[in-house]
Amino acid sequence: MNLSIDHKNPLPLHIQAENLLRNMIRDPQYAGGKFFPNEVQLAKQLAISRSTLRHAINKLVYEGLLVRKKGVGTKVAEATISSKSKNWQSFTQEMTARGIVIKNFELHVTWVLPDENIANFFEIEPTKKILKLERLRGKAEGPFVYFISYFHPRVGLTGEEDFKRPLYDILEKDYMTIATLSKEEISAKSADKFLASKLELESGSPILFRKRFVYDQGERPIEYNLGYYRADSFVYTVESRRE
Template identity: 55%
Template sequence: MGYNKLPLHKQAELYLRRLIEQDEFRDGKLLPNEVELSEQLEMSRNTLRQAINTLVSEGLLIRKRGVGTRVAEKNIYSEATNWLSFSQEMKVLGVEIENFELHISKQIPSEEARSFFSIPENIKVLRIERLRGKVNFPFVYFVSEFNPEIPLNGTENFNRPLYEILRNDYNIIVKTSKEEISAAPANNFIASKLEIETGDPILIRKRAVSDANGLPIEYNIGWYRADSFTYKIESVRNSI
């Protein structure tokens, strides 16, 4: 291998880094199991496991109990400098989107949405839940609640981008998004939707969206697989 002077776990780590760059593994094929790999490398499974743990901690590998180890999908990056809808973000990145689930209902809003819209407690709002992601890889579950003052009614074709519907059908131009990002362990419901283990890390992204006139339009929460989403922020310091 040309790196025999390295400690054994570093040899295994380097081997794995080269292995996961192969097209077959980048395309989703599971890595050989630990027994096979340890035999190929002629080292103990404990040493191999140390190398695998390093790549898992770096977000390069995903290990799922009872399934195996595979290469992590490349992260989706979102920037705070010029906010976009989810569909727009993916289009800019050249990512083909698949909609896995769509649920539409009228419900009493969450406390956060009710406060944002400044509406009475007994008013129901349109609620849309969507499981979305790349082809064959769901990585975000969205819940959107809408201000009852806007004419959106749930009969629209939500295969179209949401903000395109608001603009073209109702002349509502969204402008401002106030966001909050936090990390948390996945509960049973979100884990089942995102095809991860309960307790696995997720990112929670909350958005409060207003139109060009300052009217609250949408309160949105997205639960993202932490191995598939990165949020970038660029700040410019004013001169003092």
């Protein structure tokens, strides 16, 4: 990855600057909370105008990756693990964009019979086995989410895939399935013994529970996903506007 700006590159300067900033965000130095060089200085350093640089910074501020304060400076936004409803991405993409390295603590692949809910959602016979993917994921310090995913047979997953790769990357590149629509239900739960042990909590601790129904372009169901998040490390953010 190029870490400087090339005026000969046909890619617009503000896009190059944006990419460069995305890299800086992942830099442990800045991810840790250090302020960026100020606009004027950084613009000079990159040999672009302040306006161009600001345009790039603004985009990242809008995305929630950077925060700015007048008279103070610009830095990486609090690494509170959060999920934005707009421009949704996969879990891994979301986290890497924030410079958080995701560790897989456990990964189980099994073939199971769908329960009634899932069979209904997928519109398949409850006698047909489907792929179930369970993952315990988190940061280096410890796990903070337990995922359970079920996939529609139509997708064609074999169970032999490398699930360390981003899931939606696998689906798009290897299975030509593009997740386009997602309906989510968020609620709170208490940790049962199983979840408590996985997420390193005491039984009864609060858990944010997210059910996710994922569809492809044709609005056909492709994934049914359950996410159990430690309440102390996950906030779900939503921004909405009415006209």
